[in-house]
Amino acid sequence: MWTEKKDSIPEKGDQSYLRSRNTARILETLRQNENFSRQDLAEQTNLDKKTVLNIVNGLLEKGMIHITSRQADGAGRPKEILDINGNYGRYAGIDLGGTHLSGVLVDFSGKQIVSGNIEVHNGMEPDTLMKLCAYLMGNLLKDAGLKEYDLSGIGISFPGFVASSLGSVTSENFPKWQNIPIQGMFQERYNVPICVDDSSRLMALAELWFGKGRGCRDFIVADLGFGIGCGIVIDRKIFRGSAGKSGEVGHTIVDVNGPPCTCGSRGCIESFAAGWALSRDAQVVMKEHPDSLLWETSGGSPEGVNFRQVILAANLGDSCCAGLLRYAGTYIGIGLSNTISFFNPSRLIIGGRLIQDNEILLKAVTETINSNCMKQILDDVEITVSELGGGASAWGAGISCILNTENSYFAAIQNGQNGARKTLVLA
Ligand SMILES: [Zn+2]
Structure with a gap:
């Protein structure tokens, strides 16, 4: 579950904390802008060039970003254009709606690879819901030419309250959806990090990244x-x-x-x-x-x-x-x-x-x-x-997994680790 742990944030003077915050700014800036070089990043974020250089090198080394092209810039060295590396991870987002199940697969840039939807009866039994989710997930993976082990995380969008500490969900609109341990149920079935959040917030996240936000x-x-x-x-x-x-x-x-x-x-x-x-x-x-x-x-x-x-x-x-x-x-x-x-x-x-x-x-x-x-x-x-249509919350659920991956990387920086992981390269 993606939650910011306030009590784990060190003093603001802490260099590793500053580095993780600045890394977040650079990733966010690259997500919001196309064709950005290191120079453009420095100008946009107001960070000094050396800081940008160090952080960009770290992100390139991890494979979270990559160089997409080199542009000649007068007599000097060509400018390297940077972008988020979609191949760094593949994530699923599933929206458990009252009358539907929607799903998407996204890459690390957040772009959709495939999407799908199943119309269902109002608030069905949790066990049946899990079976349908597995069916939808299977279809999405098949359509994308991927396997379960290619997934780096699954995001669940739920129309109700999410008890973060327990990973359980409750909806007042569906009598059968009370205190369902949804995070544990998915964790048992899929061995990847599971993020659960409210569907309206995840819809806002999709709008923030790819919609009118x-x-x-x-x-x-x-x-x-x-x-x-x-x-x-x-x-x-x-x-x-x-x-x-x-x-x-x-x-x-x-x-x-x-x-x-x-x-x-x-x-x-x-x-x-x-x-x-x-x-x-x-x-x-x-x-x-x-x-x-x-x-x-x-x-x-x-x-x-x-x-x-x-x-x-x-x-x-x-x-x-x-x-x-x-x-x-x-x-x-x-x-x-x-x-x-x-x-x-x-x-x-x-x-x-x-x-x-x-x-x-x-x-x-x-x-x-x-x-x-x-x-x-x-x-x-x-x-x-x-x-964004009816699949916006599912998309937001996929994006929440990307934020979870980023947060793990930031936490690793703060703990003095490099946060390295292997880049996923797909044929
Ligand atoms: Zn009411």
């Missing part, structure tokens, strides 16, 4: 799906809260007399607008409107109707379903207006499975924000829609 210091990612959460980025770092439970915007209450919520309260935004609330309301629509297109898109089963089927029916012209999506979008918009007022971000990125092919809901969300948020604060925020 690139180049943005402070932003919020709204994760709209079976549940509703948000990822918070402050100064390009994921904000976790005091105990890793930040971002529960879906459980902020907007009507004390509202519908019961899975958390035990009433009138939370989720109780009006989450994917599970849409399923609940869709059942009523089906019973009251036997002519609704929802009967067709759901296969004639009110008990099993899900939000994807509601979106499809709405897009086919079902006015009741369109009304449900507008109603949900309004409540989400209220929640996000409150979040913007509270946080004053420079950007709000709206993502998650609930917005895929769902212009009706998105329009209601943005209109509600624009008409409810305080103008002085609204002027500061750019509202934008994620382009």
Whole structure:
């Protein structure tokens, strides 16, 4: 599990600590910029040339970065262009969603090699979940032409609370997902480091590295799906809260007399607008409107109707379903207006499975924000829609493994070790 151990950070004057921090800056700078030489790194990071030279040499020696080309620069020696070495590691990211399993394989640069998705029933038994994860993982590895032993880590994205110390997870939305020792279950099956984190935070991580969060210091990612959460980025770092439970915007209450919520309260935004609330309301629509297109898109089963089927029916012209999506979008918009007022971000990125092919809901969300948020604060925020699709949290889970590998290297530097490992070279 990836957690920064505050009590292990030495005094700031400690040279090995400074070196590990500067190494992190150089890796981050190379990830954010293309075609950078040592000179460019020194200018961008404000580190002196000797420090950059030493750190770059160390990273080249470890194989974490490599020289991609040499550019002639006048009469002097050609400039060596540096980049992250993707071949340094291969990582899997698996998103355990309420109604899906998504997976990606990424290289050490974070770029996706392959991706996959399986639609599943709501919150299945943990043992079945593990079987499906193994099946998905097998397919991903096969598609990428890799074997299990090629993996250097697995990241798990979970829609709920993660108890870091125990590696167990709990979701209030699924009765069968209580205190599941997910880290141990994966550790037993795969002999690599396992990182577990909340799906909204991992979505924010994917946006930070590859989405609309690139180049943005402070932003919020709204994760709209079976549940509703948000990822918070402050100064390009994921904000976790005091105990890793930040971002529960879906459980902020907007009507004390509202519908019961899975958390035990009433009138939370989720109780009006989450994917599970849409399923609940869709059942009523089906019973009251036997002519609704929802009967067709759901296969004639009110008990099993899900939000994807509601979106499809709405897009086919079902006015009741369109009304449900507008109603949900309004409540989400209220929640996000409150979040913007509270946080004053420079950007709000709206993502998650609930917005895929769902212009009706998105329009209601943005209109509600624009008409409810305080103008002085609204002027500061750019509202934008994620382009990463439904696999963003899985991607973030893969990226979390890369950060875990980097952190191990930084810890090795701080402990006076070289942190060396063999470079993985694939045919
Ligand atoms: Zn709630």
